[in-house]
Amino acid sequence: NNYYNQDTFLYLNGAFVRAADAKMDLYSQSLHYGYAVFEGIRAYRTESGETRIFKATEHYDRLANSARLVNLPYRFDNKTLIDATYELLEMNMLQDAYIRPVVFAPANMSFLPNTDSNITIQVWEMQPFLGDRLLRVMSSSFERPNPRGFHIEAKASGHYVNSLLASQEAKAKGFDEALLSDMNGFIAEGPGANMFFERDGKLYTPSAGNILPGITRATVLEICAAEGIAVEEGKFKMSELKTADAAFFCGTAAEVIGWESIDNYQFPKPWAQTLSAHVQKVYKSWVTEKSTATISQ
Numbered sequence: 355n356n357y358y359n360q361d362t363f364l365y366l367n368g369a370f371v372r373a374a375d376a377k378m379d380l381y382s383q384s385l386h387y388g389y390a391v392f393e394g395i396r397a398y399r400t401e402s403g404e405t406r407i408f409k410a411t412e413h414y415d416r417l418a419n420s421a422r423l424v425n426l427p428y429r430f431d432n433k434t435l436i437d438a439t440y441e442l443l444e445m446n447m448l449q450d451a452y453i454r455p456v457v458f459a460p461a462n463m464s465f466l467p468n469t470d471s472n473i474t475i476q477v478w479e480m481q482p483f484l485g486d487r488l489l490r491v492m493s494s495s496f497e498r499p500n501p502r503g504f505h506i507e508a509k510a511s512g513h514y515v516n517s518l519l520a521s522q523e524a525k526a527k528g529f530d531e532a533l534l535s536d537m538n539g540f541i542a543e544g545p546g547a548n549m550f551f552e553r554d555g556k557l558y559t560p561s562a563g564n565i566l567p568g569i570t571r572a573t574v575l576e577i578c579a580a581e582g583i584a585v586e587e588g589k590f591k592m593s594e595l596k597t598a599d600a601a602f603f604c605g606t607a608a609e610v611i612g613w614e615s616i617d618n619y620q621f622p623k624p625w626a627q628t629l630s631a632h633v634q635k636v637y638k639s640w641v642t643e644k645s646t647a648t649i650s651q
């Protein structure tokens with residue numbers, strides 16, 4: 355596999371353990387019911403050669419919030435987890451890395467809540483998420499989960515069956531990725547990324563409520579504020595993309611990645627000439643610069 359070998363360490367409940375020796379209880383409620391919460395975080399080698407986790411506090415805060423929303427006990431503090439993550443990166447000799455914390459339940463076949471939970475943090479070398487070329491995106495036949503049936507703002511494992519179905523459908527039809535609507539037919543997000551589109555010198559993005567509140571989405575909004583780019587959050591129909599100049603996905607793994615087309619409609623503006631491409635460039639610099647006033651660690 356691409357994630358670990360005999361020399362890889364992971365973090366499990368306060369200890370550093372060899373990945374190949376680490377054990378999980380197969381009677382865990384998490385395996386049977388998808389009842390776990392997780393994060394996706396990136397570490398970068400900065401321009402000065404240090405390892406820096408981008409927005410570590412924001413990610414571990416969201417992990418705690420996801421756990422709270424689904425009633426998983428969370429007895430971990432940010433400092434311990436962030437220190438452990440830096441140590442784990444060093445043990446595995448990684449700088450440009452993907453970091454995957456997961457909080458999971460003990461053995462429990464009932465639907466009753468737990469008195470305890472487990473945490474693992476795994477790190478692996480960053481692989482290109484969707485590649486560097488522009489994406490051919492397909493509007494999915496799958497909708498995002500009904501937010502009245504789920505706490506959609508929690509990054510809960512079970513929600514990701516929806517993401518896998520949508521992404522697999524898009525790839526089976528020859529596209530690179532899916533774009534999902536919410537239950538009311540408004541554009542929501544990709545299987546693992548938020549989206550923006552651009553029209554006449556302005557950016558638009560689905561408002562919070564039926565989406566995962568992405569940390570990269572928040573960063574893009576900060577970039578727009580810093581660069582004087584107009585941006586509007588709102589409710590948008592798929593049909594509006596057919597009059598857009600450009601569009602992109604944004605997420606921790608995806609970073610900012612432009613689209614070539616949606617449902618075979620080609621965006622007319624050359625990517626390099628869009629505001630979106632400028633946002634992409636600024637994002638790349640923010641994640642690798644030593645420090646930026648707007649970045650908290």
Ligand code: PMP
Binds near residue numbers: 394517567570604607
């Ligand atoms: N939406 C979904 C469904 C996701 O899985 C992700 C990735 N975590 C995002 C949006 C983007 O969130 P972030 O920028 O915090 O990675």
